[in-house]
Amino acid sequence: MACCAPRRNSNDTHVVQDLVTFPFTALPKLASSIDSTASGRYIGTVNALVGFHQSREDMKTIAVGRICLCIHEGFDVLQCRTVTAARFDRFRCLRLRQNFECGEGGRRVRQRVRAGPGMRPIRWTAHAVANLTDREIERDEAERTIAAPDRTVPGHGGRQVLLRKFHDASWGSRCYSVW
Amino acid sequence: MLLCVVIEDQSEERVVVTVYKTSKLDKYLERGAP
Numbered sequence: 001m002a003c004c005a006p007r008r009n010s011n012d013t014h015v016v017q018d019l020v021t022f023p024f025t026a027l028p029k030l031a032s033s034i035d036s037t038a039s040g041r042y043i044g045t046v047n048a049l050v051g052f053h054q055s056r057e058d059m060k061t062i063a064v065g066r067i068c069l070c071i072h073e074g075f076d077v078l079q080c081r082t083v084t085a086a087r088f089d090r091f092r093c094l095r096l097r098q099n100f101e102c103g104e105g106g107r108r109v110r111q112r113v114r115a116g117p118g119m120r121p122i123r124w125t126a127h128a129v130a131n132l133t134d135r136e137i138e139r140d141e142a143e144r145t146i147a148a149p150d151r152t153v154p155g156h157g158g159r160q161v162l163l164r165k166f167h168d169a170s171w172g173s174r175c176y177s178v179w
Numbered sequence: 180m181l182l183c184v185v186i187e188d189q190s191e192e193r194v195v196v197t198v199y200k201t202s203k204l205d206k207y208l209e210r211g212a213p
């Protein structure tokens with residue numbers, strides 16, 4: 001797993017993109033449900049990194065969306081599984097208090113307790129939740145869009161529309177867009 | 180295909196107003212900020 005240099009925004013909150021990469025072979029069961037590059041590596045962003053906790057001195061469990069990875073201090077991926085909704089909420093709560101930055105040599109990910117304006121909790125309206133069912137949209141996909149949109153455009157009434165390309169299996173490959 | 184999530188930013192939280200998917204890429208690309 002490797003890291004890139006963190007950036008700082010005007011509020012001195014760390015904003016890190018393309019923070020972590022995992023060997024693709026570590027995620028065989030999840031390969032079809034996550035993004036991957038042609039080189040066979042999963043690239044996560046800190047925006048999609050929901051949170052982590054130190055399960056042992058030399059081991060961390062991190063959540064990237066609803067994918068939960070147990071990683072050794074040496075960055076070997078020991079376990080990989082999806083997390084339950086309750087556990088996801090727990091990680092999401094952690095994210096309110098934590099941020100991440102890279103250490104020397106871009107090797108270490110360590111905790112930094114610093115909340116930022118981008119860390120506000122996300123509340124789903126009943127209407128939005130109903131939309132997921134009515135429009136056959138996976139909640140994971142929507143949450144990934146919120147966490148790491150490809151693009152943001154202004155909406156009505158000061159709202160924002162977050163956009164992310166995705167493959168809709170019900171439409172087939174003809175609908176997979178690239179920009 | 181695009182997945183669109185409409186967000187309303189409030190002081191204490193971000194509210195997901197609606198979610199939809201669309202294939203009208205041009206519509207959003209023309210509006211999109213760089």
